[in-house]
Amino acid sequence: MSNYVRIPLALAAVAVMSAAGMPAHAQQPAASAAPVKLGIVSFLTGPAASPFGIPGRNGAEIVIEAFNAGKAPAPFNQVGLGGTKIEAKYVDEAGTVQNVVTEFRNLVQRDQVDAVVGYVSSGSCLAVTPVAEELKALTVFYDCGTPRIFEEKARSYVFRVSPHATMDSIGAARYLLAKKKNLTSFSGINQNYAWGQDSWRDFLGAMKVLAPKVEVDKVLFPKLFVGEYGAEVSTLLTSKSQALHTSFYDGDLEAFVYQEQARGLDKRMTIIMTTGEAAIWRLRDKMPEGTIIGGRGANGPLARDTEIKKWFEKIYMDRYNIPPTYPAYQMAQSLLGLKIAYEKAAKDGKPNADAIAAAFKGIEFEGPAGHVKMALGEGHQGITETAYGTYRFNKQKQAPEIVDIIRYPAECVNPPAGVEAEKWIADGMKGAKCN
Amino acid sequence: MLLTLSAILTDGLVYAAYLFIVAIGLTLIFGVMKILNVTHGSFYAFGAYGAATAVGIYANSDLPAALGFLFMIALAMAIGLVMGLVLERGILRLVYGRDEVVVVLVTYAVFLILEDVIVLIWGPRSYAAYQPMVAAGNTELGELVLSNYDIVLVAIAAALAGIAYWALKFTRYGRLLTTVIFDRETAAAFGINVTLVYTVTFVIGAMLGALGGAVMAPKMSITLGIGVEVIVLAFAVVAIGGMGSIEGALIGALVVGICRAAAVHLIPQLELFVIYGVMALVLVVRPYGLFVRAQPRKI
Numbered sequence: 001m002s003n004y005v006r007i008p009l010a011l012a013a014v015a016v017m018s019a020a021g022m023p024a025h026a027q028q029p030a031a032s033a034a035p036v037k038l039g040i041v042s043f044l045t046g047p048a049a050s051p052f053g054i055p056g057r058n059g060a061e062i063v064i065e066a067f068n069a070g071k072a073p074a075p076f077n078q079v080g081l082g083g084t085k086i087e088a089k090y091v092d093e094a095g096t097v098q099n100v101v102t103e104f105r106n107l108v109q110r111d112q113v114d115a116v117v118g119y120v121s122s123g124s125c126l127a128v129t130p131v132a133e134e135l136k137a138l139t140v141f142y143d144c145g146t147p148r149i150f151e152e153k154a155r156s157y158v159f160r161v162s163p164h165a166t167m168d169s170i171g172a173a174r175y176l177l178a179k180k181k182n183l184t185s186f187s188g189i190n191q192n193y194a195w196g197q198d199s200w201r202d203f204l205g206a207m208k209v210l211a212p213k214v215e216v217d218k219v220l221f222p223k224l225f226v227g228e229y230g231a232e233v234s235t236l237l238t239s240k241s242q243a244l245h246t247s248f249y250d251g252d253l254e255a256f257v258y259q260e261q262a263r264g265l266d267k268r269m270t271i272i273m274t275t276g277e278a279a280i281w282r283l284r285d286k287m288p289e290g291t292i293i294g295g296r297g298a299n300g301p302l303a304r305d306t307e308i309k310k311w312f313e314k315i316y317m318d319r320y321n322i323p324p325t326y327p328a329y330q331m332a333q334s335l336l337g338l339k340i341a342y343e344k345a346a347k348d349g350k351p352n353a354d355a356i357a358a359a360f361k362g363i364e365f366e367g368p369a370g371h372v373k374m375a376l377g378e379g380h381q382g383i384t385e386t387a388y389g390t391y392r393f394n395k396q397k398q399a400p401e402i403v404d405i406i407r408y409p410a411e412c413v414n415p416p417a418g419v420e421a422e423k424w425i426a427d428g429m430k431g432a433k434c435n
Numbered sequence: 436m437l438l439t440l441s442a443i444l445t446d447g448l449v450y451a452a453y454l455f456i457v458a459i460g461l462t463l464i465f466g467v468m469k470i471l472n473v474t475h476g477s478f479y480a481f482g483a484y485g486a487a488t489a490v491g492i493y494a495n496s497d498l499p500a501a502l503g504f505l506f507m508i509a510l511a512m513a514i515g516l517v518m519g520l521v522l523e524r525g526i527l528r529l530v531y532g533r534d535e536v537v538v539v540l541v542t543y544a545v546f547l548i549l550e551d552v553i554v555l556i557w558g559p560r561s562y563a564a565y566q567p568m569v570a571a572g573n574t575e576l577g578e579l580v581l582s583n584y585d586i587v588l589v590a591i592a593a594a595l596a597g598i599a600y601w602a603l604k605f606t607r608y609g610r611l612l613t614t615v616i617f618d619r620e621t622a623a624a625f626g627i628n629v630t631l632v633y634t635v636t637f638v639i640g641a642m643l644g645a646l647g648g649a650v651m652a653p654k655m656s657i658t659l660g661i662g663v664e665v666i667v668l669a670f671a672v673v674a675i676g677g678m679g680s681i682e683g684a685l686i687g688a689l690v691v692g693i694c695r696a697a698a699v700h701l702i703p704q705l706e707l708f709v710i711y712g713v714m715a716l717v718l719v720v721r722p723y724g725l726f727v728r729a730q731p732r733k734i
Contacts (some may be wrong), residue, residue, distance in 0.1 A: 022626060045554060047660045050561040192707055220699065223707050224663050227655045228453055230585060231446035231699035238438055251561060251656035258565045259654055263573055281534040287566065 035087035036342070036350075038064070039107035041100075041118025042142075044092040047225055051250040052120045052327045056143060057090060057329030060117065062315045063335045064088050073311050076339055082135060082346035085344045089113065093120060097127040104128050108137040115140065115342075115356070117334050120327070122146035122194050125160075127435050132158050134320035138353040138360075141336040142185065143327050145296070146194060147421040150377025157353060159360050161337040161372055161382040162330040163414060165195070166421035168247070168274045168294055168386070169202035170347055170413040170429070175292055175388035175406055176243055176272055177211050185215045187241040187269075187424075191252060192221035199274060205425035224250060229259045236260075241269050249275045257283060276391065277302060278325040280400040284393060291391040293402050299326035299369045301402040302387040312368040326369075332365040337374075337382070340365050373410065376417050383410040409433060442579055443696045449472050449585040451692025452592035456650060457665050458684045459595055459673040460643030466679025467636040469535065473542040474522060475644045476662030476670060477549035479520060482511035483657045484553060487562035490652070500570035507567065511649030512642045519641025523634050531633075546662070553659065560657035568653040584653060591650055592688075593641075599681045610637065616679065633724025671710055675717045677724025686725055690717075 011414045040060045043053025060376035064086050066072045069206075070079040080086045080300070089111060091103050115138040119125045132139040139158045141149065145165030149158065177183065187209065190196030207214060217239045220232050236244060244265075248256055253273065260266060266288035273279070277295030280287055295302045300323065303309045312332050316324040324332075341360035345351035351359070361379030365372055372382045389402035412434035415424035424430070461475045489510040493503035522545060530541050571583035603609040614622040615632050622630045647665070655661070672691055676683025691710050698709040705712075717725060 028570055039675070045550075045559060047561075047658050049559045050658055054559055104498060218703070220703050221706070222699075225660070227651075227661070228450060230449045230582075231442075231696040233702050234442040234446050234579060234696075235703075237444060237580060251658040254561070254563065254656035255654060258563070258568060258656075259582070262568050262584060263580040282561070282563070285562075389484075 006204065012117055027364075028167050031223070035085045036082075036090045036115075037111065037113040037116070037239075038086055039090050039091060039104075039111065039113040039116040040088050040123075041091045041093050041107075041116060041153040042327075043094055043120050044090070045092040047092070047251050048120055048249075051282075051325070052143060053093065054276075056118075056120065056327040056331040058320055059316065059324060059331035060088065060090075061379045062319050062337060063277065063312075066315060067335070067339065073308055076336055077341055078117070078343060081339055081342040081352070084350065091118070093118065093124055097123050100106070100124045101127050101131055104131055105135070106136075106138075106362050108132075108135050111323050114138070115338060115353075117142060117331070117338060119144050122148075125149055129155065129158050136353055138356050140334045140338050140423045141267075142330045143296075150381045151420050154378050154423070155380050156355050159337070159341075159357075160377075161334045161367075161374070163245075163297055163383050163386070164376075164421070165198055165296075166202050166415065167383070167410075167413040167426070168296055169199055170206045170425070171386040171388050171408050172245065172272050172274050172292070172294055173203055173206035173210055174256075174408060174413070174434075176245075176270075177207075177254065177293075178406060179292070179390070180243060181346055183211065183214050185217045185239070186245060187216070187218035187220070187236055187239050188242040188245040189218075189229075189303050190245070190247050190258070191224045193224050194245055196221060196224075198230060200245065202421065202425060203245050203274075205422070206429070209425060209428050220341070227251070227255050229256050231362065232256075233263050233265055236265055237263065237268065239269075244269050244271045246271065253279050254283060257286060257288070261286065261288060277402070278327065280391065280402075281322055281325065284400055285395075287393065289399065291296045293391045294388050296330065297324040297326065297369050298387040298407065299329040300324065301400070302389060303329070303369050304406060306368070308366060308368065309368040328369075329369050333369055334363060335373060336367050337363065337372060371410075375410070376414065378417075383414040385410050386413050397399070438578055441576070441699050443693065443700050445579070445581060446699070447689070447693035447696035448589050449692075450695055451688040452585075452589040453651060453702045454668060454672045454688035454691055455685055456588070456595065456614030457590045457644070457647040458669040458676075458688060459599065459681060460640040460647070461681055462673045462676070462681060462684045463599075463643065464637055464640035465673065466681070467612060468633055469679075470527070470542065471535070471539050471670075471678075472640065473539060473546045473641070473666060474549065478515050478518060478641045478644025479648040479651075479665045480553060480662035481514050483564075483652040483655070483661060484557050484562065484648075485511040485514040485645065486649040487564040487657045489555075490564040490566050491562075495565060500567060501568075504567045506651070508646060508649050510703055511645045515642035515645030516638055518645070519638035520634070522641070523637040527637065528630075528633075530563035533731070546666075549680075550659070550662070559658045559659060563656060564652040565654065585667035588650060596681070596685050600730050603681070608635070640659070668710070671714045675714050677721075677727030680724065680726035683724055683726030 040288040042056040043049040068080050068085045068364045117140045119141050120143045122144045125141050141160040147164040147166050188200050190200045274294040276293040341356050345355040345359035362374050370384050372384050375383045387405050387407045389405035392401050394401045412432050415421045464472045486507040489507040530538050568584040574581045672687040676687030694709050694713050698705040
């Protein structure tokens, strides 16, 4: 019996030692006929694959195909990047952060990619950032939300076109208060790790600034991927809150919706889902009517009906037969940003990482989710407008809809350049331009 | 206060039912075969995916929901039966007698392979099987609203506990099993076909794992990686109750269920800590769990 304690808690992992040497793009440029190599990293397996990783990967695939065929709309209609076709390598983000970093090193040092575009998890982004800087490897994060990437330190080779998570929380608070004038109490249920805690912190901070008299009731942080929410639903059923904030995503969000609906929680309080857009096409009529829906920006049904949005939605629908959700938009926006920077830097032949990074700083462009301005983190972090709306299932069309959409300008829901998001909220969101 | 107490009790019971259903197969296999079976997470996952497939088949039919629920369980348990048989006869029998650590690593390797088999069969997308839970409806108890499906879960867990008790105490196979649990070599010396007992036990354990996945499927999003979380939870429950003890798994599930529900209602910050806190506390006082006596090592 005493042998039982010998059972190992951790199992051996193979340490892959990357070859030493400078990254390819820090050395001489390749021949002009050689393709531009991109590493695309996203969850291809694991719980985050279905809602985030796969749509992101699919978004990359169709946009890169359109680039290579020269069929993207102007000003993105030059073949590939700067006339050179793109060769993409898709890598799974699943595994430990050590594994993610190893795979990143492999892409840069072994495969000698010209840029890496990817990462869903904030943990992955935080782990990859110092390595990207060390290797001088151009890296564009597409989905991870933590504001810490560019607030902790100035970066040289790391960029993020998609806005960080603070925007989602402030937008949610503003929309909730616009729609619930008589709100007296609210609660929150968020996953117990960086994403959930940061999302709740910013939402709570924004609510305290915008509606200081509204009380906070239940604050719940169940374990990530716990899957069973019976006690949480009971706790919320016994609360007096009229609204519930959640940044749940993927299986956790869907499991919570199934379980709360079976007990009628959404009949007692309005649920605000900051990432709900990614789930509406799967949940369809199971998503509670009246839920406040966010999509990490003006993505999907929250996007303005521009030509480039219609183009992206069409090529995605044609290929996958389902509308793109916000991770697909974020990937598309990231690749469009990289294309602009690359082509701006490619005036004198194939550019290296330093030239692309210099060209990337502070760019502005129109993407499927609206106007992007690389305004924060010394030109490395993008901001866009955001939008929230209310969910309903259109029974005639048998399709999800988001109605009563309110848009918030980028400068209304993002901190000014050089100001930390948390501090900006705590100081009353001074300088927010909402009109 | 009364409302909170009744909520803690009902939530604790529902969570305990879930824990017991996922832990009973694991503890049964350990009790008889002394194998800490990491593949149990795969049985759970395959059961859940099988249930989703069954619900998909039934979703567009006009048959009653209860029939769909039974079909879901039957398909999942059939999957568990086939998997258990293939794994025990194809792989595990080759490593019997090896060091326990080697056997754990073998089951872990199989678990990793089966995760990829799931991708091959069902792809990377997630599945839903909520229909039985929606069809079950709910019951209002004052301010509390209970899902009838949760009540069914508690009933299933109670039935499993009752059947396990009856089978072990009052059937011939149960007595044979108890003999093998007590001492494999002595049992073999008395003419018991230990190899057959091992095969039957492993298959039953696999079917119970798949049953756990099937009955939980309507409550969750069936997605890649669902087996991982379950293994950790089931190990914690089994460790509290005592490795290999079915009554221990029942009490362990109840203790963890009630403590977790109390934490969520009263001190939500402790929700994550409470399961493993209880486990650590029990193991400090009784290192072999609540229901297992310390035994001398055989030389």
